[in-house]
Amino acid sequence: xxxxxxxxxxxxxxxxxxxxxxxxxxxxxxxxxxxxxxxxxxxxxxxxxxxxxxxxxxxxxxxxxxxxxxxxxxxxxxxxxxxxxxxxxxxxxxxxxxxxxxxxxxxxxxxxxxxxxxxxxxxxxxxxxxxxxxxxxxxxxxxxxxxxxxxxxxxxxxxxxxxxxxxxxxxxxxxxxxxxxxxxxxxxxxxxxxxxxxxxxxxxxxxxxxxxxxxxxxxxxxxxxxxxxxxxxxxxxxxxxxxxxxxxxxxxxxxxxxxxxxxxxxxxxxxxxxxxxxxxxxxxxxxxxxxxxxxxxxxxxxxxxxxxxxxxxxxxxxxxxxxxxxxxxxxxxxxxxxxxxxxxxxxxxxxxxxxxxxxxxxxxxxxxxxxxxxxxxxxxxxxxxxxxxxxxxxxxxxxxxxxxxxxxxxxxxxxxxxxxxxxxxxxxxxxxxxxxxxxxxxxxxxxxx
Amino acid sequence: xxxxxxxxxxxxxxxxxxxxxxxxxxxxxxxxxxxxxxxxxxxxxxxxxxxxxxxxxxxxxxxxxxxxxxxxxxxxxxxxxxxxxxxxxxxxxxxxxxxxxxxxxxxxxxxxxxxxxxxxxxxxxxxxxxxxxxxxxxxxxxxxxxxxxxxxxxxxxxxxxxxxxxxxxxxxxxxxxxxxxxxxxxxxxxxxxxxxxxxxxxxxxxxxxxxxxxxxxxxxxxxxxxxxxxxxxxxxxxxxxxxxxxxxxxxxxxxxxxxxxxxxxxxxxxxxxxxxxxxxxxxxxxxxxxxxxxxxxxxxxxxxxxxxxxxxxxxxxxxxxxxxxxxxxxxxxxxxxxxxxxxxxxxxxxxxxxxxxxxxxxxxxxxxxxxxxxxxxxxxxxxxxxxxxxxxxxxxxxxxxxxxxxxxxxxxxxxxxxxxxxxxxxxxxxxxxxxxxxxxxxxxxxxxxxxxxxxxxxxxxxxxxxxxxxxxxxxxxxxx
Numbered sequence: 001x002x003x004x005x006x007x008x009x010x011x012x013x014x015x016x017x018x019x020x021x022x023x024x025x026x027x028x029x030x031x032x033x034x035x036x037x038x039x040x041x042x043x044x045x046x047x048x049x050x051x052x053x054x055x056x057x058x059x060x061x062x063x064x065x066x067x068x069x070x071x072x073x074x075x076x077x078x079x080x081x082x083x084x085x086x087x088x089x090x091x092x093x094x095x096x097x098x099x100x101x102x103x104x105x106x107x108x109x110x111x112x113x114x115x116x117x118x119x120x121x122x123x124x125x126x127x128x129x130x131x132x133x134x135x136x137x138x139x140x141x142x143x144x145x146x147x148x149x150x151x152x153x154x155x156x157x158x159x160x161x162x163x164x165x166x167x168x169x170x171x172x173x174x175x176x177x178x179x180x181x182x183x184x185x186x187x188x189x190x191x192x193x194x195x196x197x198x199x200x201x202x203x204x205x206x207x208x209x210x211x212x213x214x215x216x217x218x219x220x221x222x223x224x225x226x227x228x229x230x231x232x233x234x235x236x237x238x239x240x241x242x243x244x245x246x247x248x249x250x251x252x253x254x255x256x257x258x259x260x261x262x263x264x265x266x267x268x269x270x271x272x273x274x275x276x277x278x279x280x281x282x283x284x285x286x287x288x289x290x291x292x293x294x295x296x297x298x299x300x301x302x303x304x305x306x307x308x309x310x311x312x313x314x315x316x317x318x319x320x321x322x323x324x325x326x327x328x329x330x331x332x333x334x335x336x337x338x339x340x341x342x343x344x345x346x347x348x349x350x351x352x353x354x355x356x357x358x359x360x361x362x363x364x365x366x367x368x369x370x371x372x373x374x375x376x377x378x379x380x381x382x383x384x385x386x387x388x389x390x391x392x393x394x395x396x397x398x399x400x401x402x403x404x405x406x407x408x409x410x411x412x413x414x415x416x417x418x419x420x421x422x423x424x425x426x427x428x429x430x431x432x433x434x435x436x437x438x439x440x441x442x443x444x445x446x447x448x449x
Numbered sequence: 450x451x452x453x454x455x456x457x458x459x460x461x462x463x464x465x466x467x468x469x470x471x472x473x474x475x476x477x478x479x480x481x482x483x484x485x486x487x488x489x490x491x492x493x494x495x496x497x498x499x500x501x502x503x504x505x506x507x508x509x510x511x512x513x514x515x516x517x518x519x520x521x522x523x524x525x526x527x528x529x530x531x532x533x534x535x536x537x538x539x540x541x542x543x544x545x546x547x548x549x550x551x552x553x554x555x556x557x558x559x560x561x562x563x564x565x566x567x568x569x570x571x572x573x574x575x576x577x578x579x580x581x582x583x584x585x586x587x588x589x590x591x592x593x594x595x596x597x598x599x600x601x602x603x604x605x606x607x608x609x610x611x612x613x614x615x616x617x618x619x620x621x622x623x624x625x626x627x628x629x630x631x632x633x634x635x636x637x638x639x640x641x642x643x644x645x646x647x648x649x650x651x652x653x654x655x656x657x658x659x660x661x662x663x664x665x666x667x668x669x670x671x672x673x674x675x676x677x678x679x680x681x682x683x684x685x686x687x688x689x690x691x692x693x694x695x696x697x698x699x700x701x702x703x704x705x706x707x708x709x710x711x712x713x714x715x716x717x718x719x720x721x722x723x724x725x726x727x728x729x730x731x732x733x734x735x736x737x738x739x740x741x742x743x744x745x746x747x748x749x750x751x752x753x754x755x756x757x758x759x760x761x762x763x764x765x766x767x768x769x770x771x772x773x774x775x776x777x778x779x780x781x782x783x784x785x786x787x788x789x790x791x792x793x794x795x796x797x798x799x800x801x802x803x804x805x806x807x808x809x810x811x812x813x814x815x816x817x818x819x820x821x822x823x824x825x826x827x828x829x830x831x832x833x834x835x836x837x838x839x840x841x842x843x844x845x846x847x848x849x850x851x852x853x854x855x856x857x858x859x860x861x862x863x864x865x866x867x868x869x870x871x872x873x874x875x876x877x878x879x880x881x882x883x884x885x886x887x888x889x890x891x892x893x894x895x896x897x898x899x900x901x902x903x904x905x906x907x908x909x910x911x912x913x914x915x916x917x918x919x920x921x922x923x924x925x926x927x928x929x
Contacts, residue, residue, distance in 0.1 A: 054550070055525060055526060056526070056528075057528050057529070057550055058529045058530070059531075060531060061532045061533065061539075062533065062803070075507070076509055077509070078511040079511075080513040081515055091513065094511040097582070098508075098510065101586050102505075102509055102586075103507065105507055108507075133546075133549070156725060200847065202725065202844065240692050240694075241929065242929055270502070270607075270641070271604065271648065272605070272650065376850075377853050378840045378853060379873040379925070383641065383649065384648070384870075386870050388853070388873040388926065390842070390849070390873055390925070392847075406849055407876070407923065409692075409873050409875050409924075409925025410925070411872065445926070445927045445928075446692075446929075447692035447694075447924060447926065448693070448694075448923060
């Protein structure tokens with residue numbers, strides 16, 4: 001079994017695949033009727049610099065294995081971070097022992113064999129970054145320096161960080177599926193504090209990419225962090241009112257996430273969503289389209305198969321405002337009498353089609369209302385759709401930002417908010433698994449002073 | 450060596466073939482004039498979870514996590530490496546990479562010895578062994594059945610049972626070994642009720658640093674179920690929550706999440722050393738009404754947030770944060786205490802070996818006042834009475850914080866009346882406790898359910914408070 005990893009040496013993919021196959025064999029010998037296992041090994045470096053000096057240098061080495069066994073229709077799971085043969089044997093036994101005590105569940109089991117991926121195109125998700133700790137520190141210092149020198153009102157810093165991770169993951173099951181691939185992820189971030197009249201504000205910016213060459217440069221990340229912090233200085237309250245609300249692109253992905261959560265299989269079969277039976281119904285205005293693009297090169301959410309090995313395909317989730325498909329794993333699909341949508345583990349590069357308007361034109365379209373750039377708290381109820389969260393952002397009049405606002409809440413019901421989408425900007429944020437521009441909503445309730 | 454250190458050493462080091470001599474060697478790598486602080490943190494935890502849904506025990510899981518985190522600190526600089534592969538070569542390699550943080554001079558050799566000083570706040574048991582697998586499954590099935598019998602409107606019941614056994618061994622630069630065995634159990638019951646096509650949910654639970662028998666004692670498991678059903682049914686009749694500023698009365702116990710968010714995080718030493726907290730430089734100043742005294746107390750027996758020793762080997766303590774409205778001090782780990790010329794308050798915590806320690810809360814609560822809770826309610830003409838909450842969040846720099854009510858009622862003419870839908874409450878940490886005008890005599894702690902997240906690290910915590918009246922707080926409903 002592969003057990004040690006040295007920096008800058010390629011990982012032993014074949015060794016890990018062999019381990020995965022051994023686990024499947026071991027579990028079958030223990031009486032499992034079906035098995036699925038996932039193994040991973042990774043390593044990383046992350047550094048933080050603050051006030052022009054290195055603050056932390058962290059070296060990471062991760063490894064782990066998860067084993068799911070089925071004894072007929074009974075399921076058990078066990079995991080360990082210890083990849084030695086003896087530990088793996090014990091983990092297999094632990095999974096089997098748990099399955100023994102679980103109840104028969106007619107819907108449990110591996111995905112159907114004919115749904116599993118059989119070809120594995122290279123999605124270009126592996127681009128290691130040959131960066132030393134010293135070089136990473138230098139970049140972090142440069143990033144922070146740009147932020148600190150941006151404006152005299154930037155008075156303090158939480159620092160800038162640079163991190164890089166690379167690892168491999170192997171998935172295998174007793175249908176004979178075994179595949180693994182390496183992937184990388186690199187990021188740069190900066191967070192600074194500004195002060196005006198004794199009041200402090202903090203904001204940040206970050207860049208993330210699978211390819212270090214496509215990472216936004218350090219100086220630009222620092223400058224954006226500072227620009228955002230300065231913009232928040234002098235924040236005021238806002239009186240209670242109803243008005244249009246525009247979510248900036250970087251927080252709109254979370255808003256779309258509430259929709260995805262509401263059409264997720266687990267919430268549908270538990271009847272714990274306000275979007276029960278929403279398939280083929282109009283949840284959004286006609287111009288709204290959302291689709292998955294699992295095979296985009298170098299993208300953060302790209303994968304040829306989902307967490308169960310089911311082949312991913314580009315597909316529409318919403319067209320003309322109408323729900324075209326749910327977000328299902330093979331288990332939730334069976335519970336609903338449907339077929340898996342290859343979403344065990346989540347969606348893949350969910351893309352919200354943009355309209356014609358850029359950020360400034362979106363503000364003009366809103367005319368007078370609230371631009372929200374930060375949300376706080378978890379006040380979203382997927383069962384009822386009720387939404388109430390803390391917010392900060394900017395008050396906008398006649399399409400122009402007037403002043404920053406804070407210590408307010410925004411509230412409504414997601415059903416109304418989805419139907420009330422007026423426009424989606426083309427200022428798309430590509431830094432996550434959900435790609436969307438800013439989103440303008442016709443009306444929400446603002447509570448404040 | 451104490452028995453506990455012996456026990457933990459044989460749990461963690463022996464199976465991987467490591468000896469005390471290996472620890473001596475690795476620590477020697479990290480000693481030197483430029484190093485102010487160094488430690489090795491070994492952790493071996495196993496945990497399990499059992500989940501019942503649709504009246505069947507659908508899944509169980511068993512997880513083993515073990516590894517070591519190695520740290521060297523020089524001034525404000527920290528070098529850190531961790532590994533899940535516990536070989537001497539890996540440990541030496543990690544020590545080599547973390548010492549690069551400082552220009553280490555000649556090495557000194559330390560011989561490690563252990564003496565366990567802190568009095569244990571929980572028994573060194575393995576909670577997973579306190580109930581047989583069959584009995585765990587039977588418990589879930591029984592609670593499911595009885596919950597469904599509580600009310601015909603109950604549609605869905607989900608019950609989870611989680612147990613953790615965590616053994617840690619810390620070697621610190623002063624040549625000391627510290628060990629702790631930390632049991633933790635948690636149970637949760639969540640229900641969905643339906644009436645005339647309207648669906649609502651309720652959830653309740655608890656936990657402790659004991660065995661699973663905790664849930665059987667005093668019929669606690671069933672009390673969670675009853676509470677979950679009660680909450681869901683209250684919400685069936687809830688109307689839109691008000692929007693705007695008003696008087697808010699917070700119930701005792703879990704609503705103490707107010708203190709955790711509004712003042713707790715802002716009083717953690719790291720933010721104050723860096724000057725990034727809204728509370729920076731305010732020690733000795735008035736930050737709350739004279740009715741308010743707030744402590745962080747890691748020494749409460751068997752509580753979820755309690756620790757016999759923190760993750761740097763320092764015994765936990767009861768730290769007064771605010772006394773009669775005056776800010777008294779911060780919560781510290783070793784590094785931030787040293788840099789601020791203070792002593793660690795036993796608040797150095799980390800999620801695991803794979804994370805760096807930092808100042809974190811344990812059990813944070815406000816001491817009881819003198820008012821009768823009924824008198825507090827009757828003093829309010831129009832306002833909100835909020836008794837149950839979901840999560841919260843704070844921006845420590847601006848001081849703005851939120852916490853989300855999941856059970857709340859209107860107060861009209863001194864009486865609790867209509868239930869309202871969940872709503873987020875927002876305020877300013879440096880102002881909100883100045884607006885506390887009445888403090889109840891009914892101090893209660895939460896039932897053992899809190900988990901706190903900071904910089905991506907989760908740790909178990911507790912909160913508590915008596916009934917509180919806040920004269921002015923923003924309520925984020927839809928009814929403007």
